[in-house]
Amino acid sequence: MANMAQAIRMALHYGEEKFNVTDIFGEDVGPPLGGVFTVTQGLKNTWNSPLDERGIIGAAMGLAFAGSHPVAEIQFCDYIYNTIDLLKLAGNQCWASNGDWPVPMTVMTPVGSGIRGSIYHSHSFDATMTHIPGWKIVMPSNPYDAYGLMLACLKDQNPTMFLKPKALLRVKGGEQIPGEPDLTPEGERELKEMIDMPVDPEKRAKWKPRFPRGLSDPGFELGKGNIVRPGEHVTVVSYGRTLPICVQAADQLLQEGVSAEVIDLRTLWPYDWQMISDSIRKTGRAVFVNEDTEVTNFGEHLIRRTVEEHFYDLEARPKLIAGAFTPGVGLADSLEMASVPQLSGITDGIREVAQERA
Numbered sequence: 001m002a003n004m005a006q007a008i009r010m011a012l013h014y015g016e017e018k019f020n021v022t023d024i025f026g027e028d029v030g031p032p033l034g035g036v037f038t039v040t041q042g043l044k045n046t047w048n049s050p051l052d053e054r055g056i057i058g059a060a061m062g063l064a065f066a067g068s069h070p071v072a073e074i075q076f077c078d079y080i081y082n083t084i085d086l087l088k089l090a091g092n093q094c095w096a097s098n099g100d101w102p103v104p105m106t107v108m109t110p111v112g113s114g115i116r117g118s119i120y121h122s123h124s125f126d127a128t129m130t131h132i133p134g135w136k137i138v139m140p141s142n143p144y145d146a147y148g149l150m151l152a153c154l155k156d157q158n159p160t161m162f163l164k165p166k167a168l169l170r171v172k173g174g175e176q177i178p179g180e181p182d183l184t185p186e187g188e189r190e191l192k193e194m195i196d197m198p199v200d201p202e203k204r205a206k207w208k209p210r211f212p213r214g215l216s217d218p219g220f221e222l223g224k225g226n227i228v229r230p231g232e233h234v235t236v237v238s239y240g241r242t243l244p245i246c247v248q249a250a251d252q253l254l255q256e257g258v259s260a261e262v263i264d265l266r267t268l269w270p271y272d273w274q275m276i277s278d279s280i281r282k283t284g285r286a287v288f289v290n291e292d293t294e295v296t297n298f299g300e301h302l303i304r305r306t307v308e309e310h311f312y313d314l315e316a317r318p319k320l321i322a323g324a325f326t327p328g329v330g331l332a333d334s335l336e337m338a339s340v341p342q343l344s345g346i347t348d349g350i351r352e353v354a355q356e357r358a
Contacts, residue, residue, distance in 0.1 A: 001176070001183045002191060005169045007143035008039040008108075009195060010177060011150035012071065013211045016044050019154045023063055025049050026056055026073030032204075034197065036075055037110060037169045041197050042209030053079050057086040057107065064090075064105040069154060074109040076117075077125040077163070084132070090159045091134025102157040106150075111139070112241050112291050113340045114167025119328025122336070124292035126240070129161050130268055130301070136222050137268040139163040141243035143173030145266060148220030156222060163268075165240040179214035225272035227279070231261030234285040234354040237276055237302065239265040242289045242321075242341055249347040258354045268298060273305070280306060284315035285353050291340040294322040316356035321349045 002010065015021035022045050026035070030048040034041025049056050053074055060072035074080040080087075087107075094102045113122045129137050136158050140146035146164075153160035172188075181187030181194075194210045228243070229250050238246045243264050250260035261279050265271055280286050286306050288299035299320040306318050321341050323329075329339040 001172045001174070001188055002143045002147075002180050003170050003172050004140065004143045004146045004164070005037050005039045006191065006195060007147040007173065007177055008150055008164065009041060009043065010180065010211060010215055011147045011154075012040065012043055014151060014215045014217070015071070015154040018217070019069065021045065021069055021071060021154060023047070023068060023070040024073075025059070025070070027051055027075045029073050035073060037164070037166070038197070039108075039164070039169070040073070042195055042211075053083050054086060057083040057090070060105045060107065061086065061090050061103060064103045064159070065101065069104045069106070071106045071108065071154070074107065076121050077109040077111045078120050078123045080109055080125060081128070084128075087132050087135070091132050093134070094158060095134055103159045104157045106153045106160045106162055108162040108164055110164045110166045110169070112165050112167060113329050113336055114165070114241060116331060116333065116336060117166070117329070118331035122329035124290070124323065126163060126268055126290060127292045127296060127298045129163070130298050135159050135161050135269065137161045137163065138222065138266060139165060139240040139268060140266065141165070141168065141240055141264050142171075142175070144175040144177055145220075145226075145264070147177045148218045149222075149266060151217050152220040152222050160222075163240065167241045168244075178216040178218055179212040181212065222267050223270035223272060225266050225275045226264045227261060227275065228264050229260070229262040231259040231283070233259045233283055234261070234287060234350060235263065235276065235279040235283045236260050236287045236289060236350055237263045237265060238289040239268065240290065242291055242346070245341070245343050245346055246289055248343055249350055252347055253350060253354070256351070258351060260350055260354070276302070276306075277309065280310050281313050284313055285356075286314070286318040287321060287350050287353050288318070289321045289341060289346055289349075291323045293325045294320060295325045297322045316353050319349055319353045321346055
């Protein structure tokens, strides 16, 4: 079964073959590395850019204006902040030109904690990105969704931001990507031999990728969430790294008689408010979980809308579980875990909301 890095790589290959994606670029994106997390390894149309984030975004905008659909990577989201003005301009163009000048480009960047990256390689970018209108923004929580969401981005005429949760890039999925080998240890080894560059230098020199021939498009639609675990007592909304932790917390709480409905938002903009709204109307309780810093967090927007539209449906105060409002994430294991939500804190937070009485 594919991990998330392999899933993104297969989606980009499919984009090269079916959607005429001709430029996939960024720092170390091309040979020999294929990206820090190997998500562009073995692809046909990759090339290495200078260490210049503004140049990367500017080049992607130029290619998009010229009719291409480029995929540009910022090596870590910690270094995308100096491109904010360009991201704003890219988001403006289609609206400002009344649709005459769409900007079909995809930017992907690794986000969040999970690799002990400390203050320069552990930031989140979801809240900041949702402040920039004109973009569609996704963050997958598993390989199958990563594959489908990337293809949806590559088909869209708007600029799209693909946020890759670093902690999940080597995590294997449980759902078969259309065309990948069987979900067995043998199939896993076969996929690795097909699309993972060997570590041994001699084998690496002779290696050529063999992408699965049966890859197909599962037809993901941007703006559609997924109920990954139905429940009755409390609605839990998350995405990215914290989503699987929310599922673990829900499994634990079920043993205490608490039934949590877990929603994977998948797309931060546009987001599936209808799914969230229907669930809150059913449960009367809501918890929003992500690892970005808690001040001006995207979850705060969702809580505001929850209170405005479901004030009389609520049986308890909505709750946000998010990262600490600190300049960075701690380097030591204990400090990193204290900086962003972990299983115990998420479980306690959901329990608190589920047991609160109005």
